[in-house]
Amino acid sequence: MMQIVLTVSAVVLSLAAAGAIVRIARGPSLLDRVLAADVLLAIFGAALCIDMAVNRHLNNLMLLVAISLIGFVGSVTVARFVADRRENVRES
Amino acid sequence: MNPETVIDAVSAVFMVTGALMSLAAAIGLLRFPDLMSRMHAATKPQVLGLFLLLTALGLQMRTWWVWPVLLVAWLFQLLTVPVSAHMVGRAGYRTKHLHPELLSADELEAVVQQAAAKRRADGDTGR
Amino acid sequence: MNRKKVSLRQELPLLVWLVFVWCALWQNFSPGNLLFGALIAVLVARVFYLPPVELGGRFNVLRAVPFAIIFLGKVVAASFQVLYLAVARGPRVVSAIVAVPLRSHSDILVTATGHVISLIPGSLVVEVDRSTSTLYIHGINVRNAEDAAKLRKDVRDTEAGLIRILGTKEELSALTQESAA
Structure with missing residues (x-):
């Protein structure tokens, strides 16, 4: 049964990653791309999680936390940078 | 039916649903018209998806001491996701990424314009 | 320091x-x-000293457990709502930005309310005015004034629940007076 689950979720996650990559390529603005990159990282995290659950180990757990941290720090940094560049009169 | 199969079945359902949540996020990213709606798609399924997958992982490990660390991982996600969504949304609003024709009401615009007018009225002496 | x-x-x-x-x-x-x-x-x-968070000094566990369960249910509902909207409505979705004045002025309550309503169906915080403690919320699928009123009520209810869990005594008594009136 685990093999079926693995195959199904691998297909679903690949489709999701393809969608996110399309949005990164097309995204009209920088913020759209950041958002899509964040989602792509979340999809990687989901893949790591499924690998752990199917093979019953916990080796990727710290990797998972690191990935969500990178997504968080990355999108916050870019959001601030974008806001500052367009509107340099106001602090924030 | 022994409990082993039940646990396996539940975690299998959780894993597939969690993967589907990632797909929901991707569909939302592709189909929604503006940045703000895409933000909804990027944040909410992500949180539920990680919850389902971590629960499946906990069920598969079959030991009690993995649950606290999974809980900590999920709580961190819960705390960081709204913050980054808010930062992106705020930057998006300020840099005019909205499509006004897609909004049925905008109660922030008047406030922003008022603040801008006040800044202009204060003049260049301030800064 | x-x-x-x-x-x-x-x-x-x-x-x-x-x-x-x-x-x-x-x-x-x-x-x-x-x-x-x-x-x-x-x-x-x-x-690594940081300024302490000013807690209200009380925490109601009996209120917190049902709140957490309802919150979990709402997280699930939010994801499926997004899935439904993405598939069924797609590009034709209409949203709104709604101003919601909150009752409380304490930082922890405004933050907690913002976090919770960012995760429940159809709302996301765009801007916070700390001086008047007003949240500006982007609601997805808000098509008319009726939906906006519903969203506003949702947010106020969430805040009321949080005040019942960890608000100060003054906020709690103000809340009970308001609901009695």
Whole structure:
């Protein structure tokens, strides 16, 4: 049964990653791309999680936390940078 | 039916649903018209998806001491996701990424314009 | 740096949380590890000093458990709502930005309310006005004034629930007066 689950979720996650990559390529603005990159990282995290659950180990757990941290720090940094560049009169 | 199969079945359902949540996020990213709606798609399924997958992982490990660390991982996600969504949304609003024709009401615009007018009225002496 | 005196009672939730994280990361809840974790927690709280969060001094567990369960249910509903909207409506979705004045002025309550409503169906915080404690919320699928009123009521209800859990006594009595009226 685990093999079926693995195959199904691998297909679903690949489709999701393809969608996110399309949005990164097309995204009209920088913020759209950041958002899509964040989602792509979340999809990687989901893949790591499924690998752990199917093979019953916990080796990727710290990797998972690191990935969500990178997504968080990355999108916050870019959001601030974008806001500052367009509107340099106001602090924030 | 022994409990082993039940646990396996539940975690299998959780894993597939969690993967589907990632797909929901991707569909939302592709189909929604503006940045703000895409933000909804990027944040909410992500949180539920990680919850389902971590629960499946906990069920598969079959030991009690993995649950606290999974809980900590999920709580961190819960705390960081709204913050980054808010930062992106705020930057998006300020840099005019909205499509006004897609909004049925905008109660922030008047406030922003008022603040801008006040800044202009204060003049260049301030800064 | 000017350090305000922090009582142990005020610091206790932070210390307990730090010990819990320490033991969870080691995946080891033995007494020795608990003790060492407590030592490190005290050290961290002393060396890396941050301004303390002004808690209301009360925490209602009986209210918190149902709130957490309802919150979990709402998280599930939110994801499926997004899935439905993405598939069924797609590009034709209409949203709105709604201003919601909150009752409370304490930072922790405004933050908690913002976090919770960012995760429940159809709302996302765009801007916070701290001086008047008003949240500006982007609601997805808000097509008319009726939907906007519903969203506003949703947010106010969430805040009421949070006040019942960890608001100060004054906020709580104001809330009970309001609901009685």
